[in-house]
Amino acid sequence: MTPSVLETLLHNRTTGKKAFAVLIDPDKTDARQTAALMEQAALHPVDFFFVGGSLIVGSGMNAVVRTIKENSTVPVVLFPGSNLHIDMAADAILFLSLISGRNPDFLIGQHVLAAPILKRSRLEILPTGYLLIDSGRQTTVSYISNTTPIPHDKPDVAACTAMAGEMLGLKLIYLDAGSGAKQPVSTRMVATVRRTVDAPLVVGGGITTPAQAEELLRAGADLVVVGNAIETHPQLLADISDRVGEMNRRNAEVGMRRAE
Helix, strand or coil: CCCCHHHHHHHHHHHCCCEEEEEECCCCCCHHHHHHHHHHHHHCCCCEEEEECCCCCCCCHHHHHHHHHHHCCCCEEEECCCCCCCCCCCCEEEEEEECCCCCHHHHHHHHHHHHHHHHHCCCEEEEEEEEEECCCCCCHHHHHHCCCCECCCCHHHHHHHHHHHHHCCCCEEEEECCCCCCCCCCHHHHHHHHHHCCCCEEEECCCCCHHHHHHHHHHCCCEEEECHHHHHCCHHHHHHHHHHHHHHHHHHHHHHHHHC
16 A cells, blocks of 8 residues: 555654655646656656646646656645645645744634645645745745744744744644745754754745755755756756765665674
């Protein structure tokens, strides 16, 4: 039986395996471009495909999801900007509660509208504490959600917010600098949050190099998410995949030596 997305992330958390997700924005990627990404992912493994965005104005979500499902066995996880961004052909959905902000619509309002639809679906629901982190410029998600991101240099605020989210029962914690971020979440913030929560830690936004991805994973992220940079530089998918794979091979070798 194929493990669920949450089971996979929890197992990775226990074993120390790191993961890589590609975020595909349906407004910026058509079916042809998605198929090209699938070809790359067949050669350079990706753990998850996230599909979504803060503001989806076109009708391409279904085409993107179905193209992935037709060409890959990698789980497709919806990354919704609202209760309208639901596609039943996906495998799972991040049920995002924007706990870094104080806008009730993104804390619970959108969820109330989506709940009856999701209850009838076969989608795996992933309750996620979503924290926006300041990246040096206003991002689409901060504008749409009308919330103020946690300051880049306030790791303790992020840690306490993540801790509260975990205590409320949220299963994942997601630190996001936002699409088009000027800089990624700091390794100091990732390390601080990692020390305070046990839930799998997802980090995205502003990651533009394999070195940045590795630094965040070494700081304590369990999963890094890269989107905009791959849209601009498709080779980055292969480069980050290879770097994460090498990290996992080295970690596995160290674990085997310790067990001997």
